Amino acid sequence: MIEFKGVSKTYNGKVKALDNMNFSVGDGELVGFIGPNGSGKTTTIKLLCGVLKPDKGSIIVNGFDVIKEPLKAKASIGYIADNPDVFLRLKGVEFLNFIGDVYQTPADERKKTVGDLAERFELTGALDSQILSYSHGMRQKLMVIAALMHKPKVWILDEPMTGLDPKSSFELKALMKEHTKAGNSVFFSTHVLEVAEKLCDKVVIIKKGHKLYDGTLAELEKRNKDKNLEDIFLELTKKK
Numbered sequence: 001m002i003e004f005k006g007v008s009k010t011y012n013g014k015v016k017a018l019d020n021m022n023f024s025v026g027d028g029e030l031v032g033f034i035g036p037n038g039s040g041k042t043t044t045i046k047l048l049c050g051v052l053k054p055d056k057g058s059i060i061v062n063g064f065d066v067i068k069e070p071l072k073a074k075a076s077i078g079y080i081a082d083n084p085d086v087f088l089r090l091k092g093v094e095f096l097n098f099i100g101d102v103y104q105t106p107a108d109e110r111k112k113t114v115g116d117l118a119e120r121f122e123l124t125g126a127l128d129s130q131i132l133s134y135s136h137g138m139r140q141k142l143m144v145i146a147a148l149m150h151k152p153k154v155w156i157l158d159e160p161m162t163g164l165d166p167k168s169s170f171e172l173k174a175l176m177k178e179h180t181k182a183g184n185s186v187f188f189s190t191h192v193l194e195v196a197e198k199l200c201d202k203v204v205i206i207k208k209g210h211k212l213y214d215g216t217l218a219e220l221e222k223r224n225k226d227k228n229l230e231d232i233f234l235e236l237t238k239k240k
C-alpha cells in the first residue's frame with residue numbers, strides 16, 4: 001500500500017517539481033506512472049523511497065511514514081532507480097551480497113532468490129564479472145535482482161524496462177503481475193504506453209508536477225470515447 005498525500009517538492013528553492021500531489025496504490029494493485037520528460041516522475045519515486053524529503057505532505061508505504069519511520073518503510077520497498085550505473089568496480093555477486101547485507105537478508109534466502117532470478121534473467125554466468133564490463137541491459141537486470149532480493153511487499157520502479165531485451169522485459173512484467181496477484185503493490189513509471197495499457201489496473205498521469213488523471217484505464221478510455229491510451233495521453237499533455 002502506498003499513500004502520497006498533499007506532497008510538494010521544490011529544488012534549490014526555485015524549480016517546483018511537484019505541487020500538492022495526491023495518489024494511492026492499494027494492495028494487489030499494479031499502477032503505471034506516466035508523464036512527459038521532466039514532469040516529476042523520478043522526483044515522486046525518490047520521495048516515495050526516502051531518497052528525497054518533501055517540502056510538505058505525507059508519504060506512507062506499507063503503513064510506515066517514510067519520514068518518521070524511514071528504516072521500516074525502506075525495508076518494505078523494492079526500489080529500482082532510473083540509472084543502473086552504480087558500484088561499477090564491484091562484481092555482480094559482490095554488489096548483490098552488499099545489498100543483501102544492507103537489507104539483512106538471510107544467506108540461504110539470498111542464495112535461493114538470487115539463483116532463481118539470475119536464471120530467469122539469464123545473468124547467472126555474468127555474476128562473477130565486474131559490473132563495469134556489463135551492457136546497459138545487464139546492469140538493469142542486476143538492479144532488478146538486487147531490488148527484489150529481500151522480498152519487499154511494495155515495488156517502486158523507475159522506468160524498469162529500459163534497455164531490457166524482450167525475454168527479460170517479459171519476465172519482469174510477469175513478476176510484476178505475480179507480485180500484485182499475491183496481494184502486493186507495484187508502482188512503476190514508463191514512457192511505453194503499450195506496456196501501461198497491457199499491464200496496469202490503474203494509471204497516474206502527471207504533467208509539470210500536477211496530476212492530470214488517477215484511476216482505471218477502463219474509466220479513462222470510457223471518458224475519452226474509447227480512444228487508445230496514446231491518443232488520450234497526447235491529448236491530455238499537449239501544450240496549452
Ligand SMILES: Nc1ncnc2c1ncn2[C@@H]1O[C@H](COP(=O)(O)OP(=O)(O)OP(=O)(O)O)[C@@H](O)[C@H]1O
Nearest residue numbers: 011012015017035036037038039040041042043044
Ligand atoms: N536534482 C535536481 N536539481 C534541480 N532540479 C531538478 C533535479 N532533479 C529534477 N529536477 C527538475 O525537476 C523537474 C522534474 O524532474 P524529474 O526528473 O522528476 O522528471 P521525470 O518525470 O522523471 O522526467 P523523465 O521522463 O525525463 O525521466 C524537472 O523540471 C527537472 O529539471
Ligand SMILES: [Mg+2]
Nearest residue numbers: 041042043082
Ligand atoms: Mg525520470
